[in-house]
Amino acid sequence: MSAERIEAAIAELAAHFGDRLSRNMSVRESHAHGEGYHEQHFPHAVVFVESTEDVSAALKICDAHHAPVIAFGGGTSLEGQLNAIEGGISLDLSRMTAVLEVNAGDLDCRVQAGVTRQELNVYLRDEGLFFPVDPGGEATIGGMCATRASGTGAVRYGTIRENVLGLTVVLADGRVMRVGRRVRKSAMGYDLTHLMIGSEGTLGIITEIQLRLHGIPETTAAAVCQFETLADCVETAVQVMQMGVPIGRMELLDDVQMDACIAYSKLEGYRAVPTMFFEFAGGPASVREQIETVEAIVAENGGSAFRWSTQPEERAALWKARHAVYWACLAYRPGYTGISTDAIVPISALTEMILGARSDIEASGITAPIVGHIGDGNFHTVMLVPPGPDGIAKAHDLDRRLIARALSLGGSASGEHGVGLAKMEFMADEHDAVSLDVMRAIKATLDPNAILNPGKMLPPVTT
Amino acid sequence: MSAERIEAAIAELAAHFGDRLSRNMSVRESHAHGEGYHEQHFPHAVVFVESTEDVSAALKICDAHHAPVIAFGGGTSLEGQLNAIEGGISLDLSRMTAVLEVNAGDLDCRVQAGVTRQELNVYLRDEGLFFPVDPGGEATIGGMCATRASGTGAVRYGTIRENVLGLTVVLADGRVMRVGRRVRKSAMGYDLTHLMIGSEGTLGIITEIQLRLHGIPETTAAAVCQFETLADCVETAVQVMQMGVPIGRMELLDDVQMDACIAYSKLEGYRAVPTMFFEFAGGPASVREQIETVEAIVAENGGSAFRWSTQPEERAALWKARHAVYWACLAYRPGYTGISTDAIVPISALTEMILGARSDIEASGITAPIVGHIGDGNFHTVMLVPPGPDGIAKAHDLDRRLIARALSLGGSASGEHGVGLAKMEFMADEHDAVSLDVMRAIKATLDPNAILNPGKMLPPVTT
Numbered sequence: 001m002s003a004e005r006i007e008a009a010i011a012e013l014a015a016h017f018g019d020r021l022s023r024n025m026s027v028r029e030s031h032a033h034g035e036g037y038h039e040q041h042f043p044h045a046v047v048f049v050e051s052t053e054d055v056s057a058a059l060k061i062c063d064a065h066h067a068p069v070i071a072f073g074g075g076t077s078l079e080g081q082l083n084a085i086e087g088g089i090s091l092d093l094s095r096m097t098a099v100l101e102v103n104a105g106d107l108d109c110r111v112q113a114g115v116t117r118q119e120l121n122v123y124l125r126d127e128g129l130f131f132p133v134d135p136g137g138e139a140t141i142g143g144m145c146a147t148r149a150s151g152t153g154a155v156r157y158g159t160i161r162e163n164v165l166g167l168t169v170v171l172a173d174g175r176v177m178r179v180g181r182r183v184r185k186s187a188m189g190y191d192l193t194h195l196m197i198g199s200e201g202t203l204g205i206i207t208e209i210q211l212r213l214h215g216i217p218e219t220t221a222a223a224v225c226q227f228e229t230l231a232d233c234v235e236t237a238v239q240v241m242q243m244g245v246p247i248g249r250m251e252l253l254d255d256v257q258m259d260a261c262i263a264y265s266k267l268e269g270y271r272a273v274p275t276m277f278f279e280f281a282g283g284p285a286s287v288r289e290q291i292e293t294v295e296a297i298v299a300e301n302g303g304s305a306f307r308w309s310t311q312p313e314e315r316a317a318l319w320k321a322r323h324a325v326y327w328a329c330l331a332y333r334p335g336y337t338g339i340s341t342d343a344i345v346p347i348s349a350l351t352e353m354i355l356g357a358r359s360d361i362e363a364s365g366i367t368a369p370i371v372g373h374i375g376d377g378n379f380h381t382v383m384l385v386p387p388g389p390d391g392i393a394k395a396h397d398l399d400r401r402l403i404a405r406a407l408s409l410g411g412s413a414s415g416e417h418g419v420g421l422a423k424m425e426f427m428a429d430e431h432d433a434v435s436l437d438v439m440r441a442i443k444a445t446l447d448p449n450a451i452l453n454p455g456k457m458l459p460p461v462t463t
Numbered sequence: 464m465s466a467e468r469i470e471a472a473i474a475e476l477a478a479h480f481g482d483r484l485s486r487n488m489s490v491r492e493s494h495a496h497g498e499g500y501h502e503q504h505f506p507h508a509v510v511f512v513e514s515t516e517d518v519s520a521a522l523k524i525c526d527a528h529h530a531p532v533i534a535f536g537g538g539t540s541l542e543g544q545l546n547a548i549e550g551g552i553s554l555d556l557s558r559m560t561a562v563l564e565v566n567a568g569d570l571d572c573r574v575q576a577g578v579t580r581q582e583l584n585v586y587l588r589d590e591g592l593f594f595p596v597d598p599g600g601e602a603t604i605g606g607m608c609a610t611r612a613s614g615t616g617a618v619r620y621g622t623i624r625e626n627v628l629g630l631t632v633v634l635a636d637g638r639v640m641r642v643g644r645r646v647r648k649s650a651m652g653y654d655l656t657h658l659m660i661g662s663e664g665t666l667g668i669i670t671e672i673q674l675r676l677h678g679i680p681e682t683t684a685a686a687v688c689q690f691e692t693l694a695d696c697v698e699t700a701v702q703v704m705q706m707g708v709p710i711g712r713m714e715l716l717d718d719v720q721m722d723a724c725i726a727y728s729k730l731e732g733y734r735a736v737p738t739m740f741f742e743f744a745g746g747p748a749s750v751r752e753q754i755e756t757v758e759a760i761v762a763e764n765g766g767s768a769f770r771w772s773t774q775p776e777e778r779a780a781l782w783k784a785r786h787a788v789y790w791a792c793l794a795y796r797p798g799y800t801g802i803s804t805d806a807i808v809p810i811s812a813l814t815e816m817i818l819g820a821r822s823d824i825e826a827s828g829i830t831a832p833i834v835g836h837i838g839d840g841n842f843h844t845v846m847l848v849p850p851g852p853d854g855i856a857k858a859h860d861l862d863r864r865l866i867a868r869a870l871s872l873g874g875s876a877s878g879e880h881g882v883g884l885a886k887m888e889f890m891a892d893e894h895d896a897v898s899l900d901v902m903r904a905i906k907a908t909l910d911p912n913a914i915l916n917p918g919k920m921l922p923p924v925t926t
Contacts (some may be wrong), residue, residue: 105705105810106811108703108809116806148648148649148654149650150648154648158625161648162625171897171901175897175900177895177898177901178895178898179894181893182837182873182874183808183874183875183878184810184840184841185613185624185839185879186611186878187611187805187879187880187881187892188877188882189661189882189893189898190658190662190905191654191657191658191660192901192902194654194657194658195654195658198652215707241570243678244678248711285752286746288746289746290746295795344647344649345646346566346568346645347568348569375649378648400591411644411646412644412649414651416649417650418650426651427651430464430644430651431652434634434639435641438636438655438909442905442908444908445905445907446904457593457652
């Protein structure tokens, strides 16, 4: 019966969208998963939309037939957000690549949901502006909003949550709303913008985004510093944050991660020991001041002298290596599956968390490099497991231990990858029953036929 | 019938709360209004709550009887948020003044809703920390969350929205939920924290708040600078923002406002001309750099030399004068009513907006000093009108013109005072019909009996 409803929707969609609807097996396969390790779940069809009106038309049809709809952007999510676990329609927004306006004087712009952060930054370069939120992959801005993404720039500029002024959203029944204003703040009504951010396509589909931008800093300098122990490296990060240094970026890589990165990204002259990548940005005097403060903290914690990358190309190579850690991990154990963890804790609990994670990893016998947006208290381990269910089950056990540790320290199971399928089991550990009920009530109100990314985020009610 | 329900609720509340329920006329009168100009609307009774459990108990009783409940904190709101327009119970949270925890290493704390920002900052002083959100009055933190407040510190530190990590909220039916985690970011589920912030007691009652704190900057310097024309003063602010200077505070006072402040706050040696109050904060080198940049911008726009306040007492006197502008305005026209506007526009539209506002004011014949959180694009005029309905009607006409101008420039009717009763008529100008429907649907889901601050924020559906 579900299959019949979906087929009826597809017939109507095909009539409306023509050859922008595809049932081709390889197209369906490429829309059956993100970049995570989950098994694939094929959609019945893929519709390539090009405008808010297209999304509205598609949702009207799907809602009428109660057919599932999964919004698809860059395909880079890691927690199973894109899998069509009940089949249905994958709505591909990757052709919505227009930068609709740039207001340089106001440091904002409006983009369609399919623009990637890389495309946007190329577009903005000549304006002296940039967009600072930088998750690892070729993520779209729409997808980043949907999963509440962040990255290495969040410690200075905040996550996508702090960098969105407003959204155009298509609701489950096809109605379109535009929320948020092009101002730095407003106290006029409920904050629907932030309700949509992080809702992973379960409350509405984001088609356009009004983004905050930032001026390219006058001075930028990157430095690498190595430590004898992981504890010294983490403690450095904690002190930098507690001193209130407006650090541009601060990324921790443990010895295993450095070993993988040295091999994959051809980093020369580095040892496989706990390492910090720093970026300092601002006016020249402010940057000098930040560097002096951080150098003093590093020295106190036994870190090496800074190795500088002042040239743009050198800096780019360094951060490219940082952004490639996931691929470096996969290359470190060829043929293995990489499963990323995403826990986050308050800064003061970082040392306990990271050292605890390290001993959990060692106890598990799994190779799992640690890399972290350490200034935010957020870190990833890419658990590398051999093919087969046993390895994945062992990795899940390790992830559960790490998350339990993070939650007991006041943290969260996910800093930036979202819930999807993989983190759903932790929702009830992290949120109380009333909060979950309220989330479910809002979901039922906005998507009464449960067509939007069904089976994700909110765990079923157990009775 | 409504009165019967309310009396039935009061009987139960009296049994539960004893002498913490008051029907005393002067207590009811003090809970019949905020600091705005609106006529009073008395609640039938006031209940003084001391804990989340008290709020829960009160709401269970009121929900069972469908009796209206208005949360009351410092009583400082300006848009009629506190008026009991349908009678019912005013729930006074001002006795909930405990600072529950301070986590200095994580720069956060947890407070009960009735703590004021002033009390919190006194409490924090010895820790070297402060809380930067500073609306004018003796507002409570709970009330600030409810109205999405900000103030002079928002240009640097953001509004209350950016400074809340989590909340304890009592829902209409008395259920308690705790939302948000003590981490800098999380991607685990719908953002209920930000849904509650700015909902003005219509979706739930906030009883505890986990707040972000900030380290007291190493160096702070305040300066005043005067301009020959309003346009020069505004243009200076626009350029400071566009240059990305991390300015601590930047407040514009026009010639009329300066005239009022010179008289009220005994500011010596200043002329009644357009004036900017600046504050610079950070490391000493960073502060010097900011000052150099801003001095160059000021010089280019014909501003006077800076007059410095480097001593804490002098600085405090300056900002005290800034925070007293509302009272300075009332003293400027004794016996008149002061009605504050609150429009906000994108930075690039500021000059057009402020000069337009100034000519709107002159055309209206109303005395209306302008003062602004100019770095945010947000400014207030306190419209001073003689007693009687004619004056208020004329002021409303002027406010409508200012808001229409702000909206046409991409702005918002309220930067920080909220909707309440007074801005309700502009909700449909600012938000599209679908957004308003979604807000109404969420309200109906969370408060099915419509007991929470009824008749506020969301305009009735017109058919």
